[in-house]
Amino acid sequence: xxxxxxxxxxxxxxxxxxxxxxxxxxxxxxxxxxxxxxxxxxxxxxxxxxxxxxxxxxxxxxxxxxxxxxxxxxxxxxxxxxxxxxxxxxxxxxxxxxxxxxxxxxxxxxxxxxxxxxxxxxxxxxxxxxxxxxxxxxxxxxxxxxxxxxxxxxxxxxxxxxxxxxxxxxxxxxxxxxxxxxxxxxxxxxxxxxxxxxxxxxxxxxxxxxxxxxxxxxxxxxxxxxxxxxxxxxxxxxxxxxxxxxxxxxxxxxxxxxxxxxxxxxxxxxxxxxxxxxxxxxxxxxxxxxxxxxxxxxxxxxxxxxxxxxxxxxxxxxxxxxxxxxxxxxxxxxxxxxxxxxxxxxxxxxxxxxxxxxxxxxxxxxxxxxxxxxxxxxxxxxxxxxxxxxxxxxxxxxxxxxxxxxxxxxxxxxxxxxxxxxxxxxxxxxxxxxxxxxxxxxxxxxxxxxxxxxxxxx
Amino acid sequence: xxxxxxxxxxxxxxxxxxxxxxxxxxxxxxxxxxxxxxxxxxxxxxxxxxxxxxxxxxxxxxxxxxxxxxxxxxxxxxxxxxxxxxxxxxxxxxxxxxxxxxxxxxxxxxxxxxxxxxxxxxxxxxxxxxxxxxxxxxxxxxxxxxxxxxxxxxxxxxxxxxxxxxxxxxxxxxxxxxxxxxxxxxxxxxxxxxxxxxxxxxxxxxxxxxxxxxxxxxxxxxxxxxxxxxxxxxxxxxxxxxxxxxxxxxxxxxxxxxxxxxxxxxxxxxxxxxxxxxxxxxxxxxxxxxxxxxxxxxxxxxxxxxxxxxxxxxxxxxxxxxxxxxxxxxxxxxxxxxxxxxxxxxxxxxxxxxxxxxxxxxxxxxxxxxxxxxxxxxxxxxxxxxxxxxxxxxxxxxxxxxxxxxxxxxxxxxxxxxxxxxxxxxxxxxxxxxxxxxxxxxxxxxxxxxxxxxxxxx
Numbered sequence: 003x004x005x006x007x008x009x010x011x012x013x014x015x016x017x018x019x020x021x022x023x024x025x026x027x028x029x030x031x032x033x034x035x036x037x038x039x040x041x042x043x044x045x046x047x048x049x050x051x052x053x054x055x056x057x058x059x060x061x062x063x064x065x066x067x068x069x070x071x072x073x074x075x076x077x078x079x080x081x082x083x084x085x086x087x088x089x090x091x092x093x094x095x096x097x098x099x100x101x102x103x104x105x106x107x108x109x110x111x112x113x114x115x116x117x118x119x120x121x122x123x124x125x126x127x128x129x130x131x132x133x134x135x136x137x138x139x140x141x142x143x144x145x146x147x148x149x150x151x152x153x154x155x156x157x158x159x160x161x162x163x164x165x166x167x168x169x170x171x172x173x174x175x176x177x178x179x180x181x182x183x184x185x186x187x188x189x190x191x192x193x194x195x196x197x198x199x200x201x202x203x204x205x206x207x208x209x210x211x212x213x214x215x216x217x218x219x220x221x222x223x224x225x226x227x228x229x230x231x232x233x234x235x236x237x238x239x240x241x242x243x244x245x246x247x248x249x250x251x252x253x254x255x256x257x258x259x260x261x262x263x264x265x266x267x268x269x270x271x272x273x274x275x276x277x278x279x280x281x282x283x284x285x286x287x288x289x290x291x292x293x294x295x296x297x298x299x300x301x302x303x304x305x306x307x308x309x310x311x312x313x314x315x316x317x318x319x320x321x322x323x324x325x326x327x328x329x330x331x332x333x334x335x336x337x338x339x340x341x342x343x344x345x346x347x348x349x350x351x352x353x354x355x356x357x358x359x360x361x362x363x364x365x366x367x368x369x370x371x372x373x374x375x376x377x378x379x380x381x382x383x384x385x386x387x388x389x390x391x392x393x394x395x396x397x398x399x400x401x402x403x404x405x406x407x408x409x410x411x412x413x414x415x416x417x418x419x420x421x422x423x424x425x426x427x428x429x430x431x432x433x434x435x436x437x438x439x440x441x442x443x444x445x446x447x448x449x450x451x452x453x454x455x456x457x458x459x460x
Numbered sequence: 461x462x463x464x465x466x467x468x469x470x471x472x473x474x475x476x477x478x479x480x481x482x483x484x485x486x487x488x489x490x491x492x493x494x495x496x497x498x499x500x501x502x503x504x505x506x507x508x509x510x511x512x513x514x515x516x517x518x519x520x521x522x523x524x525x526x527x528x529x530x531x532x533x534x535x536x537x538x539x540x541x542x543x544x545x546x547x548x549x550x551x552x553x554x555x556x557x558x559x560x561x562x563x564x565x566x567x568x569x570x571x572x573x574x575x576x577x578x579x580x581x582x583x584x585x586x587x588x589x590x591x592x593x594x595x596x597x598x599x600x601x602x603x604x605x606x607x608x609x610x611x612x613x614x615x616x617x618x619x620x621x622x623x624x625x626x627x628x629x630x631x632x633x634x635x636x637x638x639x640x641x642x643x644x645x646x647x648x649x650x651x652x653x654x655x656x657x658x659x660x661x662x663x664x665x666x667x668x669x670x671x672x673x674x675x676x677x678x679x680x681x682x683x684x685x686x687x688x689x690x691x692x693x694x695x696x697x698x699x700x701x702x703x704x705x706x707x708x709x710x711x712x713x714x715x716x717x718x719x720x721x722x723x724x725x726x727x728x729x730x731x732x733x734x735x736x737x738x739x740x741x742x743x744x745x746x747x748x749x750x751x752x753x754x755x756x757x758x759x760x761x762x763x764x765x766x767x768x769x770x771x772x773x774x775x776x777x778x779x780x781x782x783x784x785x786x787x788x789x790x791x792x793x794x795x796x797x798x799x800x801x802x803x804x805x806x807x808x809x810x811x812x813x814x815x816x817x818x819x820x821x822x823x824x825x826x827x828x829x830x831x832x833x834x835x836x837x838x839x840x841x842x843x844x845x846x847x848x849x850x851x852x853x854x855x856x857x858x859x860x861x862x863x864x865x866x867x868x869x870x871x872x873x874x875x876x877x878x879x880x881x882x883x884x885x886x887x888x889x890x891x892x893x894x895x896x897x898x899x900x901x902x903x904x905x906x907x908x909x910x911x912x913x914x915x916x917x918x
Contacts, residue, residue: 314800325783
């Protein structure tokens with residue numbers, strides 16, 4: 003059970019009965035959202051075996067038709083997913099091997115959990131990825147390979163191709179990051195210098211049947227970008243990988259090993275990553291067991307149960323956190339002024355992942371900054387609460403998951419001699435909410451489907 | 461009839477039947493929104509006289525009980541409002557005087573339209589404001605004063621008090637603007653150095669009955685900030701005016717005349733602006749004849765008539781235009797992915813006024829930048845259109861009202877060799893859309909209730 007550890011404190015911080023009630027409803031819906039994407043719970047809830055028929059979403063697999071069931075994969079939540087899968091499949095699992103971050107506390111009986119480096123990949127990850135590939139390669143036509151993928155899988159399962167060292171790979175990734183390349187651009191390069199990512203793992207598993215169980219940490223669930231898509235078709239090309247490096251002026255000084263692989267790829271000397279029309283993918287089935295939308299929908303359900311008129315705004319919120327906070331606040335104002343987009347009592351949920359462009363020297367996170375910006379816009383409104391958190395429990399470089407605000411937040415801050423605008427200008431939302439005791443603490447939750455914000459207007 | 465002049469061109473720019481249809485629905489709803497806040501139409505539609513009973517919204521005034529009916533006021537739309545009011549009241553109007561911007565084309569028979577300087581106030585405005593005040597002063601207990609207020613009224617009706625010159629006033633306003641003071645802060649100062657703003661005009665009209673007809677150009681309709689609220693209670697104080705100047709380090713070098721007035725005010729030597737409990741306001745009745753919300757609701761009605769599932773998101777949208785555009789795009793994506801916040805075919809309306817922090821050297825406007833940022837996020841989505849415009853027809857320092865985009869916009873730009881991200885980085889949205897022929901042109905509309913965006917997903 004994932005819980006908000008300081009819930010009582012946060013409820014007490016509501017000055018009126020109305021605000022305490024709004025805070026309670028908001029925090030309950032966020033807890034519901036978090037538990038709806040608890041990797042252990044969702045695997046157990048969505049995967050079942052009855053009379054040897056494994057069912058997950060619309061798919062059914064008669065386990066009696068398979069000689070072996072292999073479990074492979076990697077990611078921050080994949081250890082817990084493996085543990086849950088063991089509880090469902092028991093000794094029907096022949097063998098399993100999953101890469102998890104060093105220090106993860108999780109125990110399994112059949113599936114081996116292999117600790118690897120995260121977020122900076124190293125040889126421990128390579129060793130594990132190689133072993134996963136070996137299992138995929140030995141799987142035959144009559145075998146089922148279940149692949150457990152979650153966020154962080156990309157760094158946890160590195161397997162650079164040919165002469166490329168892990169050092170070369172790290173170098174190019176760092177350089178791309180520093181140039182402000184998008185994660186999609188970085189992954190385009192990574193997939194083309196890998197023996198594992200960009201569909202190669204699925205290719206190696208062929209002709210076995212592959213069942214992907216994915217916990218998505220990428221907004222919009224582009225499958226080939228979650229853990230760099232080892233078991234799904236790749237949509238990018240060698241040409242695009244080179245173009246990306248040239249775009250950021252990184253081609254000339256890129257490691258020779260990488261230049262060689264990408265050039266050979268363009269020349270056709272190395273095969274292109276497997277594409278959607280590859281026969282391999284006729285035997286690959288993919289189920290997203292949890293994502294931001296499923297967390298948002300769980301939050302909505304909780305709000306509905308509390309008697310609110312609900313609205314799921316979006317699960318692909320993007321943009322600078324403070325401006326997103328301002329927009330969310332404008333919805334609360336409209337509910338009060340005109341009963342739009344939903345009439346009072348209203349519960350609005352928005353998910354996604356915003357960004358914070360750091361210009362100040364303070365400490366904060368995306369969700370804390372959304373909250374602070376929103377607080378400035380809902381000053382003195384009664385019965386309005388906004389709470390926002392990162393589902394992994396770690397908002398930016400802080401130990402808080404997020405923050406909660408109401409119409410009294412700014413007034414309380416001013417009374418304490420705090421200038422909210424200065425804290426916002428300094429990207430210092432953590433210290434602002436620390437002083438108001440309005441940070442939300444969950445500790446690391448073991449899951450990650452980005453961020454969820456709820457707005458309550460009673 | 462306000463119309464989008466290049467509508468045919470914008471419809472032709474839709475590549476598929478679906479996009480042409482979505483564009484048509486979007487532009488029609490924006491035209492409906494614009495016409496719903498046409499000052500002439502709304503005055504005629506909302507103010508009526510039958511058997512000498514003047515009715516407007518919930519209020520009724522028996523004109524036979526009044527000896528004189530005076531019409532005063534000012535603002536960019538107030539000339540047209542005066543013309544419409546003449547058509548409703550005819551020679552029941554005793555006398556009228558309204559300040560309008562120089563060059564406004566508008567003719568009236570009874571009410572005198574006085575041309576004044578805008579947006580930089582000068583002596584022409586002072587002369588007019590003084591005459592308006594004279595009319596208010598001569599109005600007695602048995603008289604009705606109808607006050608027509610619209611955006612721009614603050615600069616059009618300047619009347620600095622005591623020894624403060626128009627030059628002093630301009631100086632302090634400029635200094636506050638340069639320091640990044642908010643419009644509310646600026647108006648707090650302006651109201652306390654004026655003989656007209658901040659409720660003084662109503663005070664002078666007492667004991668006459670005052671009927672305010674207001675076209676709101678301020679988000680959220682804070683009455684005392686529309687044209688600096690000459691006929692409504694002021695919520696700010698002399699103390700706050702001084703605090704504001706000190707906050708921006710402008711007190712020391714402020715013109716002596718201004719320092720003297722504000723200091724005398726704090727000492728009680730000059731009366732504070734009239735507050736909500738002043739008996740004056742028992743005889744003041746205020747009707748907002750049009751605002752951003754009424755424009756948004758008209759847009760929603762048009763979308764509904766076209767068979768769409770509609771949502772009025774907010775009429776108090778704020779924040780940096782490009783981030784607001786990204787958020788609006790995320791709603792379109794969610795409609796496609798999950799049928800939230802409304803199922804397809806969907807029409808979502810959002811109003812308000814965003815800001816553009818100019819860092820580049822390009823040309824653009826708030827609505828054009830919203831559109832460009834959104835275009836980057838809805839690439840390749842079918843049947844999605846976003847159109848955004850400024851209701852005054854002038855988006856930023858451009859001759860366009862706004863822009864329209866669909867899922868093909870970015871692809872078309874790339875084919876023309878345009879880099880959308882560069883145009884966005886350079887705040888060059890005008891030239892981007894100029895090259896794609898996707899600017900919306902209405903010409904000056906004669907009204908202003910900020911901005912309206914519509915998102916269509918078919």
